[in-house]
Amino acid sequence: MNQQxxxxxHPDAKIGSNVTISPFCFIDKxxxxxxxxxxxxNVTIFDGARIxxxxxxxxxxxIAGIPQDLKFQGEITTATIGDNSTIREFVxxxxxxxxxxxxxxxxxxxxxxxxxxxxxxILGNHVILANNVNLAxxxxxxxxxxxxxxxxxxxxxxxxxxxxxxxxSLVRKHVPPFVKAAREPLSYAGVNVVGLxxxxxxxxxxxxxxxxxxxxxxxxxxxSKAIEIIEGQIEPTTERSNILDFVRNKPEIMKGLRHIxxxxxxxxx
Numbered sequence: 660m661n662q663q664x665x666x667x668x669h670p671d672a673k674i675g676s677n678v679t680i681s682p683f684c685f686i687d688k689x690x691x692x693x694x695x696x697x698x699x700x701n702v703t704i705f706d707g708a709r710i711x712x713x714x715x716x717x718x719x720x721x722i723a724g725i726p727q728d729l730k731f732q733g734e735i736t737t738a739t740i741g742d743n744s745t746i747r748e749f750v751x752x753x754x755x756x757x758x759x760x761x762x763x764x765x766x767x768x769x770x771x772x773x774x775x776x777x778x779x780x781i782l783g784n785h786v787i788l789a790n791n792v793n794l795a796x797x798x799x800x801x802x803x804x805x806x807x808x809x810x811x812x813x814x815x816x817x818x819x820x821x822x823x824x825x826x827x828s829l830v831r832k833h834v835p836p837f838v839k840a841a842r843e844p845l846s847y848a849g850v851n852v853v854g855l856x857x858x859x860x861x862x863x864x865x866x867x868x869x870x871x872x873x874x875x876x877x878x879x880x881x882x883s884k885a886i887e888i889i890e891g892q893i894e895p896t897t898e899r900s901n902i903l904d905f906v907r908n909k910p911e912i913m914k915g916l917r918h919i920x921x922x923x924x925x926x927x928x
Contacts, residue, residue: 675712689735690723693742707735707754711742711766719749726753726778728796741766741784748772755779759797771808783820801836803858817909820901821858823851833909835875836901837868846914847876868898875906876915882906 660674666684668674675694680686686704693712701718704710708723716722723738725731736755740746743766750770755761759779764770766784774792776782783802788794792806795814800806804818807826818824819836825848834840837855841848850868871893875885886903893899906912 681718687723705754707737709737709739711740711744713743714740714746715744716740716746717748717750717772720746721751722746723754724751726756726796728756728778730758731756731778736760736762736778738762738764740764741768744768744770746770747774750774750776752776753778756796765802777814789826803854805854817905819905821851821854823854830913832911832913833905834913835905835909837898838872840913844914847872864896864898867894867896868902871899871902875902879915882910882912 661679665682666680668680668686669688671688672686672690674692675696677695678692679697681698681700683700684698684702687706689706690704690708692710693714695712696710696714698716699718702716703721705723710722722740734757738752738754739761741764744764747770749772752764753762753776756778762776762778762780764776764782765786768782768784768786770776770788771790773790774788776794777796779796780794780798782800785803786800787805789806789808791809793811795812797815798812799817801818801820803821806824809827810824810830812830816830816833818834821837822834823839824830824834825841828841828845829843830845832845837850839848839851840846850865850872852865855865871889874888878885886906889899889903
């Protein structure tokens with residue numbers, strides 16, 4: 660461990676090999692830091708932090724602060740940062756409450772400056788939160804999702820894998836996988852074609868996803884009817900299963916295209 664004398668590291672903290680701890684850091688007692696991790700200056704890591712290997716934490720970040728939840732009674736909980744993730748300047752990641760026990764940021768994530776990850780949030784792998792994204796408690800974000808700057812997400816909301824949410828959006832409804840979401844109120848803005856191409860989805864897979872979302876979000880039928888049509892007309896695939904499982908479990912999804920040829924459409928019901 661490469662530790663500067665100007666930092667405060669509790670002797671009981673478990674620090675891996677080849678870890679750099681820069682000046683003016685505070686690292687509490689019940690903390691685990693994996694190998695080859697870099698902790699920049701003025702970082703605060705409280706009890707309950709579980710930080711993986713090859714993580715980079717930039718100046719001013721606070722990991723495992725107690726939840727901003729009035730129900731919190733001092734219970735022992737954790738905040739986990741997965742391997743190869745980057746936490747930029749002044750990010751705050753609060754630890755969990757008794758409700759879930761842990762806040763989790765997965766592997767290979769990028770959490771940009773001033774973002775906030777509240778208690779009991781679960782972020783998958785390869786998630787990107789751009790600057791000033793704010794997640795309320797119990798938000799779930801699946802693998803490869805990207806939230807642009809200044810997105811605010813309401814508590815207990817779920818955001819599907821490979822989705823993309825435009826900057827400044829207010830997310831009050833669940834966002835299913837593979838889509839772009841924008842506008843106010845948050846609405847379907849097409850399939851995340853660029854993101855899927857970057858992750859080696861084939862043209863056939865992307866067209867298949869388009870077909871499903873045309874029924875869910877463009878035809879203007881109720882959600883229950885859209886599911887029935889998809890099951891009857893669309894070939895079963897992994898992508899179809901992922902989408903249908905999501906909307907069955909989280910029927911309070913965002914709206915479909917709001918206007919087509921002047922007619923308001925909705926996927927509610």
